[in-house]
Amino acid sequence: MSGSASPDRMALQVDDLHVSFGNARRGSLIRAVDGVSFSVREGEIFGVIGESGSGKSTLGRCLVGLLTPSGGGVLHGDIDPFKFSRRELNRHRRKYQIVSQDPNAAFDPRMTILQSVCEPLNIVGDGTKAERREKAFEMLDRVALSPEMANRYPHEISGGQKQRANIARALMLDPNVIVCDEVVAALDVSIQADMLNLFARLQEQFGLTYVFISHDLRVVSHISDRVAVMYFGKIVEFGPAHAVIDTPLHPYTEALRSAEPEIIPAGADARRRIILQGEIPSAIAPPSGCRFHTRCPRMRDICRTQQPQQRELLPGRHVACHFAEEMLDERERRSLGLGGSGAGQGASATEALT
Ligand SMILES: Nc1ncnc2c1ncn2[C@@H]1O[C@H](COP(=O)(O)OP(=O)(O)OP(=O)(O)O)[C@@H](O)[C@H]1O
Ligand SMILES: [Mg+2]
Numbered sequence: 001m002s003g004s005a006s007p008d009r010m011a012l013q014v015d016d017l018h019v020s021f022g023n024a025r026r027g028s029l030i031r032a033v034d035g036v037s038f039s040v041r042e043g044e045i046f047g048v049i050g051e052s053g054s055g056k057s058t059l060g061r062c063l064v065g066l067l068t069p070s071g072g073g074v075l076h077g078d079i080d081p082f083k084f085s086r087r088e089l090n091r092h093r094r095k096y097q098i099v100s101q102d103p104n105a106a107f108d109p110r111m112t113i114l115q116s117v118c119e120p121l122n123i124v125g126d127g128t129k130a131e132r133r134e135k136a137f138e139m140l141d142r143v144a145l146s147p148e149m150a151n152r153y154p155h156e157i158s159g160g161q162k163q164r165a166n167i168a169r170a171l172m173l174d175p176n177v178i179v180c181d182e183v184v185a186a187l188d189v190s191i192q193a194d195m196l197n198l199f200a201r202l203q204e205q206f207g208l209t210y211v212f213i214s215h216d217l218r219v220v221s222h223i224s225d226r227v228a229v230m231y232f233g234k235i236v237e238f239g240p241a242h243a244v245i246d247t248p249l250h251p252y253t254e255a256l257r258s259a260e261p262e263i264i265p266a267g268a269d270a271r272r273r274i275i276l277q278g279e280i281p282s283a284i285a286p287p288s289g290c291r292f293h294t295r296c297p298r299m300r301d302i303c304r305t306q307q308p309q310q311r312e313l314l315p316g317r318h319v320a321c322h323f324a325e326e327m328l329d330e331r332e333r334r335s336l337g338l339g340g341s342g343a344g345q346g347a348s349a350t351e352a353l354t
Contacts, residue, residue: 005043005207011077011177012040012063012211018071019055019062022284030283032058034233035072037310042176045203045210047224047241049217049256053283054230056213057100060179063211064096065089076177094124094173101182103162106169107154113140113165114150120172132172139168142205143198160191164198171206179211184219196223217260221245226316229253232281232291235310239317249319249327251298290322298323 005011017036022028032055040046048056061067063074065081073080081092100106107116117136121127127135137147143164149157157165163183170178180199184192200223203210214220220227221241228238229252237250248254255276278295281287287294293303302322310320313328321327 005176005209007041007043009042009077010039010075011042011044011209013075014038014040014063014072015075016072017059017062017069017074019058019067020070028284031233031286032283033062036230036233036235037072038228038235038238040177040209040211042209043203043207044226045200045212045224047220047227048211048213048230049215049220049227050230051215051280053232053280055233056215056230057181059230060098060181060211060213064098064177064179065093066098091124094120095176096179097170097173097175097177098179098181099163099166099170099183101185103159103166103186104154106166107162109154112151112153113145113157116154117150117165117169117172120169124173135172136168139171140165142171142202143168160187160195163187163195167198167202171202174206175208177209177211179213181213182215183212185214185216192219193222199223217245217256229256232283232286234291234320235318236292236321237317237319239314243314243317247331249313249317249324249331250321251296251323251327252292254327255297290320298327 015037017033018031019033021030021032034055036059038046048059050056058067062069068082073082076092076096079092081089081096084092107113111119114133114136117139118132121132121135126132137150140147140150145161145164145168149161149165154162163186183199184195187195196219199210199212202208210223212220212224224241226239227241227244228235229244229250230236231252237244237248237253244253245257248257276295277297281291281294289305290296290303290308293299296303300322306322308320308322308324310318311324313319313324
C-alpha cells in the first residue's frame, strides 16, 4: 500500500503524446491522441472529459503502458516505461492499473469472486496462497463487499457489486496510479454517487493518483481536482475542475457544460443552451485548422486554416482556442456586471433558448 503520495512529485508527465492506429499509406491512419501534454501530481484526481471517440480510452491505455506512443512520451515519476523490455514493463505495470467500464470483462464466469480477486497476485507470484486470500478478503472489505460475496460467481452479484470487486482486484497489486475509464457509466444513476464516494475514499486511504475518464461532466466535476477536455485527440482546455466547469474558456467546454442543466448554478444562464451544429467529423479525415471549427458557434475564418496554440490564460488554466482571450474578457465584463455579447460572432444562429 502506498499512502505516501506527495503533491510536490509528478506521478505522470505526458509530453506531446501521439497514439495512432492504422496505416497512413493506405489512408487509414487514425490519430486517436494527437499531441497531448499535461502532468498529474501524486495524490491528484485528474479528470478527462470528452465525447465518444475523442481519444480518452486510448490516452488512458497509453498512460498505463498498454499502448505504445507513436510520438512523444509518458513518464511514470521520472521513469520512461517504454524503455523497459516487455518483461520489465509487465513487472513495472502492476503499479499502474486501469479499471474499465465493463467489469464483466475482468471476471471469468467460471471463477468465484475470491478467485478472480486473487488472480493478479497469483500471476505475479507474491506471497503464499493463504496470504493472497487474506489480502483479497481485506480488499473486498475496503470496497464494502461482505465475505459472503467472495464465494459467489460473477452472475450471482449485481453490476455495482461487480465493479466494486473489480476495484478490489486492481488494489491487490498496491498500485500508485489507477486510470478509471468510465467506471460508473454502466451503473444506475442512483448508485453512481455511492461509487464515486467509494473511489474518493480509496484514493485517500491508499494515497492513490487517479486519471478519471468520463463522457459525463457531472461525474468528472464531482470527483476531480483538475480536468482536461478532449476533442478529437487534442486537449482543448485544462485547469482546476471547478474553474473549467463554472467558467469555461473554450467553446467546446461551454457547449458540454450548457448541455448539463443540473450543474448550471441557479440563476445563471441556465436558459442559454448551446446546441452544437454540424456532424461529428470523420476520425480518418479530421478538419483542418482547429478541429472543432466545423461545429463551433464562434467559428471565424482563421479557425479553418490555423491550429490554435495551447496557452496559459490564467494561472493553471490552459486553453487552445483563437478566441480564448475574447471569451475571458466577456466573462470578466459579465462578472463586473458590464454585460457583453455573451458569445462571439456567429453564435446567435446556433444558440437556442430552452
Ligand atoms: N485498437 C484500435 N484500432 C483502430 N482504431 C482505434 C482503436 N482503438 C481506438 N480506435 C479509434 O481511435 C479513436 C479514439 O477512440 P477511443 O476509444 O480512445 O475514444 P473514447 O474517447 O474512449 O470514446 P468512448 O467515449 O466511446 O469510449 C476512435 O476513432 C476509435 O475508433
Ligand atoms: Mg472510451
